[in-house]
Amino acid sequence: MIKNLFVLFAMVFIVGGTTAQTNDNLFFVFLNANPDRELLSEGDAEAVQAAHLRNTDKLAGEGKLLAGGPFEDGGGMFILRAKSMEQAKTIVQTDPAVQANRFDIAIHAFSLAIGDMCETEEPYEMVNYQMVIFSSNAGDNEQAHQLSYDTRVFMAELNAKKQNIVAQGYFDGQTEGVLILNVKDAGAAAKIFRKHPAARAGLMTYEVKTIWIAKGTFCE
Numbered sequence: 001m002i003k004n005l006f007v008l009f010a011m012v013f014i015v016g017g018t019t020a021q022t023n024d025n026l027f028f029v030f031l032n033a034n035p036d037r038e039l040l041s042e043g044d045a046e047a048v049q050a051a052h053l054r055n056t057d058k059l060a061g062e063g064k065l066l067a068g069g070p071f072e073d074g075g076g077m078f079i080l081r082a083k084s085m086e087q088a089k090t091i092v093q094t095d096p097a098v099q100a101n102r103f104d105i106a107i108h109a110f111s112l113a114i115g116d117m118c119e120t121e122e123p124y125e126m127v128n129y130q131m132v133i134f135s136s137n138a139g140d141n142e143q144a145h146q147l148s149y150d151t152r153v154f155m156a157e158l159n160a161k162k163q164n165i166v167a168q169g170y171f172d173g174q175t176e177g178v179l180i181l182n183v184k185d186a187g188a189a190a191k192i193f194r195k196h197p198a199a200r201a202g203l204m205t206y207e208v209k210t211i212w213i214a215k216g217t218f219c220e
Contacts, residue, residue, distance in 0.1 A: 025081050027088040028110035028171060031103040033074035051096035064091050066117055069213035075103060108171035114159050115167030118219040125215040129166050129180050130189035134206040136175035143203055148174040150197045167218040186210060
């Protein structure tokens, strides 16, 4: 299984302590497996992978790539630091795997609400967490406002109860984002999140993905 995770991307990078400025110019990148990607020979796939790893090393060394890891069912994620969305897109396009159309890319401005990011050191201890990716189905501004309020309250209550929250953050506001939980499987994460009032009311959709990442990435 590990081999099939793009060799776990062979990476999770945290560069420079980010405690004081965690939310400055962060971008969350989904590297979704491209269903229409070209079927490569084993040799070509290994060459793309090697180039991908060299590039992630370079970006980490430049302080542009703060964290990353693969999803168990394919694809993965990055957290970047960039001056703008355009710069974030440019950074992502330096990845040879992206250039080879291995991924469909989605980039969001990102801010951490719970947790922080810390420097990790080799040898990395790889762990898996459950990442709940949630988005709004609100039909109007009133519903969106209520959803945002309910989400802040829901996350604060989870955090207060110490229900295995590793980190939580928002995309472009407070109606969409991710919740990272240290629970045994996707079912356990879904059981927690479906108690969200907006999820119960059908105003929010969500999916759960298992992510592999270096322990300590979010200062846990």
